[in-house]
Amino acid sequence: MKLINDYIKYIPASNDPLSADVFFIEGDKCTYIFDVGNNEQSLAEISKIDKDKVIILSHFHRDHIGNIEKLSYKELYLGSTTYEKVGQGSVVRDSVTINDGVRIDIMHCPSPHAKGSLIATVNNEYTFIGDLYYTKPDFDKNLAHMMLLALEKIDTKYFVISHEPKDNIIEKQGLLYKLIEYFK
């Protein structure tokens, strides 16, 4: 488990089995979990939480959602494409704001990586974006452009990305410049 600050921590991604980073945000009443991973460690850590659990799934890929069927929770937020795989939870079509000692804004974001992706901003400081910006060489340029516009509008200091053992917290403009270069 690694700490980001005194109320956000995470289990780093693993490669075998492929499992995304799992982020934990401590609220007053609930623990908010961004992606549930697909390995035993993530399942064990999530299962032992005493507080009510609110889960947010970034997108439908197995390494982000694999554990969901083995977990109980109070609320589950996901995008429409993820809902097609999981079959339960509340679909976020635009955005949802939660105030629980922390403020969490869950938003839909266009992404060439996966249809129906969600991102979550915590206290206008950290925005968790999952795999949103990983693309195949033949990525959809129009979607990439829409994603850039959406990310630009977000009131945040940092973006937090999955599957990066180092430098997974990137200052907002830094990430945007990197993406603009990459998508040229």
Ligand SMILES: [Zn+2]
């Ligand atoms: Zn993915």
